[in-house]
Amino acid sequence: MSKSNAAAQAEGAIIVGGGIAGLAMAAALRNIAGVSNIKLLEASSENEFTNIRAGAAAQLGPNGLRALQFITSGDIVQKVIDMGGVLQGNVMMMPGGQSMVIPDTTQSDTGIPQVLVRWGMLRSVLAEQLPQGMILTGAESNVAGYKVSTQNDSEVSLIDATGNPLDMPSTPLIIGADGVKSTFRALVRKCTTNLAEDFDAAGGEDVTYGGRINVKAVVNKSLNEEYKSGHTYAAFAPDGSVAIFAGPAGDGLTYWAISIADSNDVTFLDDIPKGSDEKPEKKNLKEMLLAKLNTLNSDPYIKSVIDLIEQTPTDDVYFQKSQEAKGLGTHSLHSEDGRIVLAGDAAHAFSASYGQAANFALEDAATLAACIRDSENLKDALQDYSKMRLDRCIEMQARSAERAAKAMRGEQAEDVSKWIFQWEIA
């Protein structure tokens, strides 16, 4: 492959974060832009990183799967579809036992289905695409900024809060794929090179809480036979305070997710006793969740989900707060000096109401790699990337927020799935 100047200038890139965004980015830079020297730093331990039961499920649709096809080689897309559950429809469970089936026409509309895959399995499929030694797990997570060499401005070191360089090779480009509370987004937005002692707080400064806790998992068990295969189910407490989802996540695997609204002064997580790491203990979390569900009407669907939760190993229960990074569009997705570029939730965290976080992370990777492949210099490539991504991400964030807010009031928002799925790599 003959390499563009921008790709040559990106050699030695460091990706911070080994979630879907970081892993997809590493594959894309290698396969599309021909950048061969990349290091990916992931804070979690090797054990955590290789756990295929981590997280719950990711939803992938035509846009994300096209991006995945573009950035990987071989039949990865088919492999992902085969290991997940293809969605054929959604069933709304009404109070009083009635139900309403809404077919999922994605496959017939676009030729590509929507699929729900175990999150940890998707991560491991992406990680397997990368050469041995590229991913450094257990990486120091205390990066607070960067320092550009005075001799050579493509030699950038990552630094800690006191300004000392971390033990890493210097790099021309840092890709911030460090999730919703991104340190690198804070650096870009504050137009600074060091967040210093505030770096932990600064990463969350522009994050707003959407008022819901989502507790979820994939369990090694099928939904009862009375549920249609390939269908996701949803029930809502009459006041919208609890939503209960379940659906297929691959052979013999079922996904469940409970979304709980917080009141103004009490949050569901606050009531849960914390472990030594200051996080709610999963055992308590699961017990509180079951207690909450047992206060609802005991209809058969809710009972089935309670049963799934009871059978889920405690360690497999995953939770996340609904969060978004506000002020999207008031800054580029890269730093002015061209040394940092953002991807995934670090670039554009939005509400999960359309299930687009992983898809957009894949789109980011495909887009940045194509921009680098096609540019004469790295700075132009980053500018093109920001330009190509921002409007779409702003729109997605607004639509996701609108859908989430309406769902809480029991209303339906205009469905923009067709627009979401249309995306293709330019």
Ligand SMILES: Cc1cc2nc3c(=O)[nH]c(=O)nc-3n(C[C@H](O)[C@H](O)[C@H](O)COP(=O)(O)OP(=O)(O)OC[C@H]3O[C@@H](n4cnc5c(N)ncnc54)[C@H](O)[C@@H]3O)c2cc1C
């Ligand atoms: C373990 C895990 C499980 C998840 N499970 C689900 C799920 O089941 N369903 C769902 O909808 N979403 C899930 N998510 C979130 C989902 O992956 C994202 O919303 C979306 O895919 C975008 O991914 P991302 O890579 O941008 O961010 P993330 O998935 O948040 O990944 C960010 C990664 O960066 C690492 N990191 C952060 N800071 C540093 C640092 N300073 N140095 C090194 N590494 C750092 C984190 O450990 C993490 O692995 C999960 C995330 C994680 C981390």
Ligand SMILES: *[C@@H]1O[C@H](CO)[C@@H](O)[C@H](O)[C@H]1NC(C)=O
């Ligand atoms: C600057 O550093 C890069 C990366 O180490 C190197 O490839 C390049 O030759 C250096 N440029 C100069 C002018 O020394």
Ligand SMILES: *[C@@H]1O[C@H](CO)[C@@H](O)[C@H](O)[C@H]1NC(C)=O
């Ligand atoms: C899931 O269930 C199957 C059969 O019931 C079993 O063979 C397999 O080991 C289980 N896997 C896990 C991770 O529990």
